[in-house]
Amino acid sequence: MGALEIVNFYLVPGIVVGSIYALGAVGITLVFAILRYAHLAHGDLATLGAFLALGAVTILGVSPYVALPIAMLLTAVISVGIDKTFYAYLRERPKIVTVMASLGVALMVRSLVQVVWGVDSETYSRGIVRPENWFGIRLRDREIVTVLAMVALVLALQVFLKRSKWGKAMRAMSDNPDLALLSGVDNRKVVTLTWLIVGGLCAAAGVFLGLNYELKAMMGWTMLLPMFAAAILGGVGRIEGAVLGGLIVGIAEEMSTLFLPTEYKAATAFAILLLMLLVRPTGLLKGKVL
Amino acid sequence: MKKFRTAALAALFGATALAAPAHADVKIGLLGGVTGPIAAMAPAMIDSANLAIQQVNEAGGILAGEKLVGVVGDSACNPQNGTDAATKAVNIEGVVAIVGPHCSGSVLAAANSVTIPAGITIVTPSGTSPEITSLKDNDTVFRTVSSDDYQGRALARTLLERGTKKVAVAYLNNDYGKGLADAFRAEFEEKGGEIAGFAAHEGEKASYRSNLAELASGGADTLVVLDYGDGSGLTMLRQALENGFFENFVGADGMKSDAPIKELGAENLATFLASAPVGEKSDALEMFSKAFSDVGGDPSAIFVTTSYDAAFMLALAIEKAGGDKAKVAASLREISSGEGEPIRPGEWAKAKELIAAGKAIDYKGAAGDHNFDANGDVPGAYALFKVTDEGFEVVTEMK
Numbered sequence: 205m206g207a208l209e210i211v212n213f214y215l216v217p218g219i220v221v222g223s224i225y226a227l228g229a230v231g232i233t234l235v236f237a238i239l240r241y242a243h244l245a246h247g248d249l250a251t252l253g254a255f256l257a258l259g260a261v262t263i264l265g266v267s268p269y270v271a272l273p274i275a276m277l278l279t280a281v282i283s284v285g286i287d288k289t290f291y292a293y294l295r296e297r298p299k300i301v302t303v304m305a306s307l308g309v310a311l312m313v314r315s316l317v318q319v320v321w322g323v324d325s326e327t328y329s330r331g332i333v334r335p336e337n338w339f340g341i342r343l344r345d346r347e348i349v350t351v352l353a354m355v356a357l358v359l360a361l362q363v364f365l366k367r368s369k370w371g372k373a374m375r376a377m378s379d380n381p382d383l384a385l386l387s388g389v390d391n392r393k394v395v396t397l398t399w400l401i402v403g404g405l406c407a408a409a410g411v412f413l414g415l416n417y418e419l420k421a422m423m424g425w426t427m428l429l430p431m432f433a434a435a436i437l438g439g440v441g442r443i444e445g446a447v448l449g450g451l452i453v454g455i456a457e458e459m460s461t462l463f464l465p466t467e468y469k470a471a472t473a474f475a476i477l478l479l480m481l482l483v484r485p486t487g488l489l490k491g492k493v494l
Numbered sequence: 495m496k497k498f499r500t501a502a503l504a505a506l507f508g509a510t511a512l513a514a515p516a517h518a519d520v521k522i523g524l525l526g527g528v529t530g531p532i533a534a535m536a537p538a539m540i541d542s543a544n545l546a547i548q549q550v551n552e553a554g555g556i557l558a559g560e561k562l563v564g565v566v567g568d569s570a571c572n573p574q575n576g577t578d579a580a581t582k583a584v585n586i587e588g589v590v591a592i593v594g595p596h597c598s599g600s601v602l603a604a605a606n607s608v609t610i611p612a613g614i615t616i617v618t619p620s621g622t623s624p625e626i627t628s629l630k631d632n633d634t635v636f637r638t639v640s641s642d643d644y645q646g647r648a649l650a651r652t653l654l655e656r657g658t659k660k661v662a663v664a665y666l667n668n669d670y671g672k673g674l675a676d677a678f679r680a681e682f683e684e685k686g687g688e689i690a691g692f693a694a695h696e697g698e699k700a701s702y703r704s705n706l707a708e709l710a711s712g713g714a715d716t717l718v719v720l721d722y723g724d725g726s727g728l729t730m731l732r733q734a735l736e737n738g739f740f741e742n743f744v745g746a747d748g749m750k751s752d753a754p755i756k757e758l759g760a761e762n763l764a765t766f767l768a769s770a771p772v773g774e775k776s777d778a779l780e781m782f783s784k785a786f787s788d789v790g791g792d793p794s795a796i797f798v799t800t801s802y803d804a805a806f807m808l809a810l811a812i813e814k815a816g817g818d819k820a821k822v823a824a825s826l827r828e829i830s831s832g833e834g835e836p837i838r839p840g841e842w843a844k845a846k847e848l849i850a851a852g853k854a855i856d857y858k859g860a861a862g863d864h865n866f867d868a869n870g871d872v873p874g875a876y877a878l879f880k881v882t883d884e885g886f887e888v889v890t891e892m893k
Contacts, residue, residue: 212737214707217701217704218704221700324724324753325728330759332736332762342737413700418728418732423698423700426699427700462704465694466695466705469695469699469705
C-alpha cells in the first residue's frame with residue numbers, strides 16, 4: 205500500500221472525523237472545567253444542532269454553511285434553556301444527580317428530534333461529491349472547511365478566554381468558584397455564558413458531522429464516547445488538549461483497521477479511554493480538574 | 495377419586511355425544527412479539543393466524559367437532575420472554591402446537607429450552623435466521639418463511655451467472671448480516687467465485703473509508719453490502735461511491751430501501767443491485783387476501799401470509815394426527831408433501847373429509863407451497879432489483 209493511499213483513505217478521514225470529535229470534546233471539557241460534571245446530553249445536543257441546520261436548509265433554502273451560524277445560535281439558546289430548566293435546580297446537589305439528569309435530557313432531546321424529523325437518514329444535499337485531486341491527495345471542499353472551521357472556532361475561543369473580561373471570569377470560576385464569587389464574578393452569568401459557548405460548539409460538531417456523513421437521530425449519541433475519550437485523553441479542562449485528543453482518537457480509529465479486524469474499529473475509542481485512565485488519568489496535557 | 499369420576503363421566507359423555515357441542519377445546523399457542531421492536535407488525539400477524547382458526551371453527555371445527563382455540567402469548571422479540579411465553583403455553587395452557595414465536599432469537603430460545611424437550615411442534619412465520627435450520631429439534635421446528643441462508647446462496651448464484659467472479663463482502667456485525675454473509679460466502683466459493691475481502695463492521699460509525707480501503711485492497715470491483723439501507727449500509731455505499739473504491743454494488747433485502755435513492759440519487763446508483771423476497775401470485779394468495787380483507791385485515795402487511803399458513807397447516811396437521819401432539823410434526827410433513835389433493839386457504843371442510851377418508855392432501859398456502867425440506871425450512875422466491883428513476887425494478891428472478 206502506497207503512502208498516498210494511507211494518507212487518502214486513513215489519515216484524511218481520521219483528521220476530518222477527529223476535528224469533529226475535537227469540537228465536541230472542547231465543549232465537554234468546558235463543562236467539566238467550569239461546571240464540574242460530565243454532560244451526557246452533549247451528543248444529542250449536537251444531533252439537535254445538525255437537524256436545526258437541516259431545518260434552515262429546507263425552509264430557507266440556504267447552503268449548510270449559512271445554516272451553521274443559525275444552528276449554532278439556536279442550539280446555544282436552547283442549551284441555556286435546558287440549563288435553566290433542568291440543571292439549575294440541581295446545582296447545589298451532588299454532581300452525580302446532574303449527570304443523571306443530563307442522561308434524561310439526552311433522551312428527551314433525541315426523542316424531540318425523532319418526533320420532528322423522523323428516524324430516517326437525511327442529508328443536507330442530495331447526491332454524492334467526488335473529491336478533488338491535490339497533487340495526489342484527494343480532498344473535498346467540505347473536508348477542508350471542517351478542519352479550518354474547527355481551528356478557527358478553537359482559536360477564537362482561546363483568545364476569548366485569555367483576553368476578554370468574561371473569558372477571564374470563566375477561567376476564574378474554573379479555578380475556584382467561591383473565590384471568583386468573592387472577587388465579584390457573577391457565577392450565574394458565567395454559567396449562562398458557558399452554555400452559550402458549549403451549545404454553539406455542539407451544533408458546529410453536529411453540522412460538520414452531518415455535512416461529511418449523514419444526519420441520523422442516533423448520530424450524536426454514538427459520537428459521545430469518542431468525544432469523552434478525546435476530552436480525557438487531552439487532559440480535562442484543557443482546550444488545546446481536547447483538540448489534540450480529538451485528532452488522536454479520530455486518526456487512531458481509522459488507522460486501527462490496518463492492524464485489527466474492522467469490527468474492532470468501534471472499540472478503539474474505548475481502548476484509548478481505558479488505557480489513558482489507567483496510565484495517565486490527568487491526560488496528555490496535564491488537566492486542571494480530575 | 496372425585497376427579498377420576500368426573501373425568502370418566504366426561505369421557506363417557508364425549509364418546510356418546512353425537513351432535514352435542516364440543517366437550518373440550520383444542521388449543522394452539524400464538525406466540526408473537528406483541529411488545530418490543532416488532533410491536534407494529536405483530537397485531538396483523540396474529541390477526542391472520544386467528545383468521546385461520548376462525549375458518550376452521552366455522553367449517554365444522556377440528557377433530558370430532560371440537561373448537562380450535564388460539565392462545566396468544568407475548569414473546570416480546572427477545573429470548574427471555576420467548577421462553578416464558580412458550581413455558582406458559584406448553585405447561586399451563588396445554589397447547590398441542592405453537593405458531594411462532596416471531597423473532598429468531600425468541601424461536602431459538604423457546605425451542606431449545608421448552609418446546610423441543612416437551613415434543614411440541616412449532617412453526618415460526620417470521621424467524622429468518624439460518625441458525626434455526628441447524629437446531630437439533632427432533633423434527634419439531636418448522637417455518638413458513640424462508641431462511642436468510644436461501645437468500646445468501648441465491649444471491650451468490652445469481653451474481654456468478656451474471657459474470658461476477660470476484661467480490662468483496664462487507665456485512666453488519668449482527669445475526670442478520672452475519673447469517674447472510676456466511677451463506678453467501680459458502681455458495682460463492684463453492685461455485686468457483688473468489689471472495690477478495692470479507693469483513694464485518696459495526697453500525698452507526700461516521701467513517702467507513704478505512705474499512706472500504708481494506709476491502710478494496712483485495713482487487714475486487716464489486717462490493718456486496720449486507721446491511722440496512724437506512725443505516726450504516728447507506729454510509730458505506732456513499733463513501734464507496736465518492737471515493738471510487740468499487741464500481742458495482744450488491745445488497746440484500748436490508749439494502750432494498752428507499753433511503754439510498756433518496757439520499758444518493760438514482761443517477762448515482764446505476765451500478766447498484768439488491769435482492770429481496772417476492773410474493774408468488776397464486777389462487778391461494780387471492781383466496782387468502784379476500785378472506786383477510788373481509789375481516790378487516792391488510793393482506794399486503796408483512797408476514798401475514800406466512801402467519802396464516804402456519805396456523806392453517808398446524809390445524810390440518812392436528813386433524814391428521816387425531817389430536818396426538820406427538821404426531822403433529824410428522825403429520826405436518828404429510829399434509830404438505832407436494833403429493834395429494836391440493837388444499838388451498840380456507841378449504842377446511844374439504845380437507846377434513848379427505849383426511850377422514852384417509853386420502854393424501856397437499857396444502858398450497860398463501861405464501862407458497864410449503865414443502866418442507868429435511869430441516870423444516872421452505873425455499874423462498876427472490877428477485878434481483880435495480881434502481882431506476884421510479885424506484886426499484888426487477889432485473890431477474892433468482893434461482
